[in-house]
Amino acid sequence: MDARLNLFGNPVAGKVLRHINSAGKAVSDSALPAATQELVKIRASQINGCGFCTDMHTKDAAHAGETAVRLHLVAAWREATVFTDAERAALELTEQGTRIADAAGGVTDEAWA
Numbered sequence: 001m002d003a004r005l006n007l008f009g010n011p012v013a014g015k016v017l018r019h020i021n022s023a024g025k026a027v028s029d030s031a032l033p034a035a036t037q038e039l040v041k042i043r044a045s046q047i048n049g050c051g052f053c054t055d056m057h058t059k060d061a062a063h064a065g066e067t068a069v070r071l072h073l074v075a076a077w078r079e080a081t082v083f084t085d086a087e088r089a090a091l092e093l094t095e096q097g098t099r100i101a102d103a104a105g106g107v108t109d110e111a112w113a
Helices: 011-028 034-048 051-063 068-076 085-102
Strands: none
Touching: 011 034, 034 051, 034 068, 034 085, 051 068
């Protein structure tokens, strides 16, 4: 896969990457189990259309012991039966928080709960 943008050679992209890493640190420092953290990162990367990040987080999840079946089903998590209620809640929150730019109204009170 060839990247369209060299994140490490562009000062603006570097700044964006630092902000993305800060957001990732917030997830890493949370009480979410490591497997759920990776599922969240994969789903956000899929929504953002970032092949680099989707590839990286999928490999990280597999290295951490996540199964191929679950990794393949992250994009269709609503219909999949392999995710726990807690994982589903995290994926729902991820989708709503990531799709704010889609004018979806932000994260609902129900998802926060």
